[in-house]
Amino acid sequence: EHGRGPCDCAEFLVTLVERLTQRIERHWNGIDDLADDLEEAVLDEAGPEVGATLVDLRRQAIILRRYLQPQRDALRALQTGQPAWLESDDQRHLAEELDALERVVEDADAMRERMALVRDELNGQASERLNRNMYLLSILSAVFLPLGFLTGLFGINVAGLPGTGEPLAFWIFVGALVIVAALQLAVLRRMRWI
Structure with missing residues (x-):
């Protein structure tokens, strides 16, 4: 209606992928901030509510990774297949979005490892308290x-x-x-x- 929409399929695809990636990155930044806060809370020997937050963060990282992997694989397939309807400018934009998705998927993997270390630290603290008692x-x-x-x-x-x-x-x-x-x-x- 306003004449500002995508002109062809390639531009539509690029716009869709860019917006999805931006939303994913915003959501991921929030999760990452929560993980940082959780790590600090564990180092300060916080209470039992930390365990529930830890489980929730691990679950979110696993779910996010599960949904992002197929999207990443689809973008990779578009990159390697190089269909004729995708121009080089569109290919470049999709390559940038693929890189962003790769970073988020790698961060989700790293988040799972970080949360495993946090869980180990929590278990160690609980064991230490039990031993002291x-x-x-x-x-x-x-x-x-x-x-x-x-x-x-x-x-x-x-x-x-x-x-x-x-x-x-x-x-x-x-x-x-x-x-x-x-x-x-x-x-x-x-x-x-x-």
Whole structure:
């Protein structure tokens, strides 16, 4: 209606491919920015919401690559086939768009690898947190296991236990438990466990 449309099939094809590639590149730039933010968040040891974002970014990269590969292959076939209806100027434009698509497909492959590395980093951080927590629980168990044994042993209601007739026996026993706990902590510190 305005006289500004493509004049022939080749120009229509070039215009269509250019617009599609521009939209794809804009969309991809947004995904790439999200990936950069995600990598920074992982390095700052962000929370569990990072995992969901990671899965979403990997999925988007896989889907985008799946749809771009056939388009890239079609443009390549046009380049190698050199149909008579495509002029050299149109061929040059299509070659530029093919290069742009190649970059996006390569970036999608690189994104999958980057997200795999980010996933490995997240798994490493989770493993490190788990190891740290297990270590702390092991230390607490090592300290309180003998104390629990002693209190259980002296808590039985059997005649003949030492100190049952002494009014200060309870406090002497508590003092002995404190000394045992201090000795255990000293031994653990000397062994460089804490």
